[in-house]
Amino acid sequence: MRHLCALLLSATLLGGCASAPQDPSGIWINQAAIDDAAEGGPLREALLAYGPNLEWQIDTQRQVAIASNGFELDEGQLHGDPASGWQVDFYGDFHERLNLEDDQLVQVQSASSPQQRFVRATRVVAPNAPQGSSFEHSLYAAYLGGTWTITEGSGRDGLVRFHPDGQVEGLPGADRYALCLAGDCAAMSGAHDGIWLQLGEQGRSWLFEREGADLRVFEALNQAAANEMPDYRPGQLVWRLHRN
Known part of the structure; x- marks a missing residue:
């Protein structure tokens, strides 16, 4: 009887462990x-x-x-x-x-x-x-990683590298970037994709279009009044880049 009770108790404990998330x-x-x-x-x-x-x-x-x-x-x-x-x-x-x-x-x-x-x-980021x-x-890394060639705009024929930590090399007038994922920047860009480009302490919003290995960056024209939230639409094409 004692042996049977011990087996039942063991089974209960094991069952409880198995059911834990x-x-x-x-x-x-x-x-x-x-x-x-x-x-x-x-x-x-x-x-x-x-x-x-x-x-x-x-x-x-x-x-x-x-x-x-x-x-x-x-x-x-x-x-x-x-x-x-x-x-x-x-x-x-x-x-x-x-x-x-x-x-x-x-x-x-x-x-x-x-x-x-x-x-x-799996990607390691700073603590x-x-x-x-x-x-x-x-x-x-997946969306902008690799090497891009400027095919149109300032710095033409130069190489550009967007790093996973937000640094960018080779893009004239910028050493940092951030893609718009959600929130206010998305509301201001409407249906368009947005990117923030910064050099030192100065930065501004731009709009972009990605089609396969081609990336086009446009001026972000604000159509809103001065007392309204910005409403950006694509302006002049500033850079065209091709992913090598």
């Missing part, structure tokens, strides 16, 4: 959006098709989960649920559910969000990098 701690990025953008089409279309969340950072020890959409960070309280993975409770009675399926983190479809899938980030940087660096 797997640990999703770490940084997860929206690789599907990156892969779609890397095919060489409009960036905003890829982000809208596979967004809105672009990165999750999860810490089960602190019971914290932070979602980034490329502009805002939403921090929620993380709770394990043996029956259905994990739940994230956000301010304002807003919830998301997360599951681990093989090597992917799945954000379950909810009333406010579609189902989304994420993979663990003090802002949250969301893992997705951003991976996107920059």
Whole structure:
């Protein structure tokens, strides 16, 4: 009888361990959006098709989960649920559910969000990098990585390299760049893709179009009144670049 009780207790304990949710701690990025953008089409279309969340950072020890959409960070309280993975409770009675399926983190479809899938980030970023940087660096490498030749505009025939950390080499008048992913810059650019170019402390917004291996950068003309939010439309073509 004692032997039978011991076996039953062991089975109960093992069953309880088996039903516990797997640990999703770490940084997860929206690789599907990156892969779609890397095919060489409009960036905003890829982000809208596979967004809105672009990165999750999860810490089960602190019971914290932070979602980034490329502009805002939403921090929620993380709770394990043996029956259905994990739940994230956000301010304002807003919830998301997360599951681990093989090597992917799945954000379950909810009333406010579609189902989304994420993979663990593999690109190393600086320890003090802002949250969301893992997705951003991976996107920059896939979307603008490699060597580009200026085929039209200032610096013609020169080589340009966009680095994953936001540095750019060879583009006249710029040493830093940032792609517009969401938020105010997206609202101001409408249906167009936007990029911020900066030299030292001075920078400005530009618009661009990507078609395969060709990248065209335009002046951003503001059609709004002085007391309104900027409303940018493409102006003069400034650079045409070709990816080698």
